[in-house]
Amino acid sequence: xxxxxxxxxxxxxxxxxxxxxxxxxxxxxxxxxxxxxxxxxxxxxxxxxxxxxxxxxxxxxxxxxxxxxxxxxxxxxxxxxxxxxxxxxxxxxxxxxxxxxxxxxxxxxxxxxxxxxxxxxxxxxxxxxxxxxxxxxxxxxxxxxxxxxxxxxxxxxxxxxxxxxxxxxxxxxx
Amino acid sequence: xxxxxxxxxxxxxxxxxxxxxxxxxxxxxxxxxxxxxxxxxxxxxxxxxxxxxxxxxxxxxxxxxxxxxxxxxxxxxxxxxxxxxxxxxxxxxxxxxxxxxxxxxxxxxxxxxxxxxxxxxxxxxxxxxxxxxxxxxxxxxxxxxxxxxxxxxxxxxxxxxxxxxxxxxxxxxx
DNA sequence: CACTGATTTGTTATATCATAACGTTTCCAG
DNA sequence: CTGGAAACGTTATGATATAACAAATCAGTG
Numbered sequence: 001x002x003x004x005x006x007x008x009x010x011x012x013x014x015x016x017x018x019x020x021x022x023x024x025x026x027x028x029x030x031x032x033x034x035x036x037x038x039x040x041x042x043x044x045x046x047x048x049x050x051x052x053x054x055x056x057x058x059x060x061x062x063x064x065x066x067x068x069x070x071x072x073x074x075x076x077x078x079x080x081x082x083x084x085x086x087x088x089x090x091x092x093x094x095x096x097x098x099x100x101x102x103x104x105x106x107x108x109x110x111x112x113x114x115x116x117x118x119x120x121x122x123x124x125x126x127x128x129x130x131x132x133x134x135x136x137x138x139x140x141x142x143x144x145x146x147x148x149x150x151x152x153x154x155x156x157x158x159x160x161x162x163x164x165x166x167x168x169x170x171x172x173x174x
Numbered sequence: 175x176x177x178x179x180x181x182x183x184x185x186x187x188x189x190x191x192x193x194x195x196x197x198x199x200x201x202x203x204x205x206x207x208x209x210x211x212x213x214x215x216x217x218x219x220x221x222x223x224x225x226x227x228x229x230x231x232x233x234x235x236x237x238x239x240x241x242x243x244x245x246x247x248x249x250x251x252x253x254x255x256x257x258x259x260x261x262x263x264x265x266x267x268x269x270x271x272x273x274x275x276x277x278x279x280x281x282x283x284x285x286x287x288x289x290x291x292x293x294x295x296x297x298x299x300x301x302x303x304x305x306x307x308x309x310x311x312x313x314x315x316x317x318x319x320x321x322x323x324x325x326x327x328x329x330x331x332x333x334x335x336x337x338x339x340x341x342x343x344x345x346x347x348x
Numbered sequence: 349c350a351c352t353g354a355t356t357t358g359t360t361a362t363a364t365c366a367t368a369a370c371g372t373t374t375c376c377a378g
Numbered sequence: 379c380t381g382g383a384a385a386c387g388t389t390a391t392g393a394t395a396t397a398a399c400a401a402a403t404c405a406g407t408g
Contacts, residue, residue: 018325047375049385068365083388088366093385104278105333107365107394124327133325139317144336147309151192152341153298159279159335162318167326221404223356242394257359262395267356281365281394 019126019133019166020063030060033111037099040115046097051082055090056099056111064131065108103132105161120158126166133166193300193307193340194237204234207285211273214289220271225256229264230273230285238305239282277306279335294332300340307340 020029037056041048058074059066068087075082091109094100101112101121112121113134120141125132140160148155194203211230215222232248233240242261249256265283268274275286275295286295287308296311314334322329 019327047384049374051386082386084366085368085388086386089386104335122321124322124325126327127330133327135321135325137321140314140321143313143317144334147296147311147314148298148336148338151298151307151309152344153193153300153307153336154339154344155336156301156338157336159333159337160318161278161333162322162327162329162331163333164322164330165328170326170328221355223403225357256357258395259359259397260357263357 019124019131019168022129022168026061026063029063029111030057033057033060033099033115036115037094037097040097040099044097046093051086052090052093055087056094059100059109059111063111064129065103065106065110065125067106067108071109101134103161104159105163120160122158122160122162124162124164124166126169127163128165128169131166135162193298193305193342196303196342200235200237203237203285204231207231207234207273207289210289211268211271214271214273218271220267225260226264226267229261230268233274233283233285237285238303239277239280239284239299241280241282245283275308277335278333279337294334296332296334296336298336298338298340300343301337302339302343305340309336 020026034053034057037053038048040046054075055071058071062070068084068091071087071091072081072084075087091100091102095102095109097115099112099115100109101123102109103123103125106125110123110132119134120137122135122137122140123132124135137160141158144158144160145155194200208227208231211227212222214220228249229245232245236244242258242265245261245265246255246258249261265274265276269276269283271289273286273289274283275297276283277297277299280299284297284306293308294311294315296309296314297306298309299306311332311334315332318332318334319329
């Protein structure tokens with residue numbers, strides 16, 4: 001994996017999907033995520049308020065999983081520390097809107113890399129750097145649905161969270 | 175107590191894998207699970223103490239997911255209520271021994287249906303009755319590993335928890 | 349048996365994650 | 379500009395989980 005030259009049309013691969021390069025320019029991801037959220041909210045008549053926007057922005061600035069109280073800590077640096085409710089309410093909205101996912105195995109939250117699609121949330125979570133990548137879910141979804149079907153089970157929601165070590169944190173490749 | 179004779183296939187379907195019939199005889203599952211745990215502990219030189227045994231027994235009596243404090247409540251009915259630590263320590267042991275799994279999406283714990291194998295924990299979780307079934311994981315594991323490989327990700331642990339409605343809780347079939 | 353070191357358990361305290369309830373403010377459609 | 383819905387502030391509490399250290403228990407050994 002080589003990242004020596006500036007990117008052109010591959011710029012999106014710097015901000016969406018897979019694992020971001022360590023130290024890559026998050027400001028691009030942040031801007032992009034906020035723009036998409038703004039657009040999506042307008043299209044669906046949702047209210048993308050200052051608090052909700054700020055929470056999403058914080059998640060994308062980290063570009064990784066954060067606990068609700070981590071977000072609270074960031075908010076506390078710039079204003080009076082809000083009550084936990086404020087953050088949880090913003091997160092509820094963002095999750096309902098498909099802009100954020102919850103990582104159940106970490107009790108943490110992360111910006112959704114592909115909010116335009118109606119997709120399952122399937123993650124590779126790096127134990128070392130804490131970043132998480134959404135992965136292409138079709139074959140996994142098929143395998144899951146097949147297994148469910150054979151049990152006569154009616155699937156509503158799929159939680160797939162794979163822990164391990166991302167390419168950037170493996171000795172050989174980094 | 176030990177099982178010198180293998181169970182017949184109908185007996186297995188009542189106590190292992192899939193969704194147990196509502197109202198089926200849990201005492202069989204409980205006995206079987208405890209026997210297996212006892213055997214496994216002896217084989218590996220682990221200490222299957224009274225507390226650990228009791229926690230496993232409680233989980234199998236419910237034959238479904240329970241929170242740590244639910245287990246505590248059951249224990250409190252028969253003795254002085256132990257401290258949460260007691261339950262969490264027992265659960266840690268049982269999880270390490272492969273006798274219990276944690277369901278991250280519920281913050282709950284469940285007896286492992288196939289403790290003799292080294293397997294991934296992949297579950298179908300019924301939203302109505304709370305029971306959870308371990309499912310055959312091979313195709314899912316393959317799909318997951320394939321996706322991880324294409325990202326250069328080194329897999330350590332797979333969390334697969336599918337929520338929905340089990341056959342016994344679907345209107346048509348029950 | 350008694351010693352000893354390691355494991356397990358008891359106990360107290362606290363950390364961490366999340367929601368209930370209710371009053372006030374803001375938004376915006378009519 | 380007003381009435382109802384949505385969002386927010388605030389206080390309190392509930393739910394889940396672990397840290398730290400002392401006491402008891404166990405398993406091997408002399």
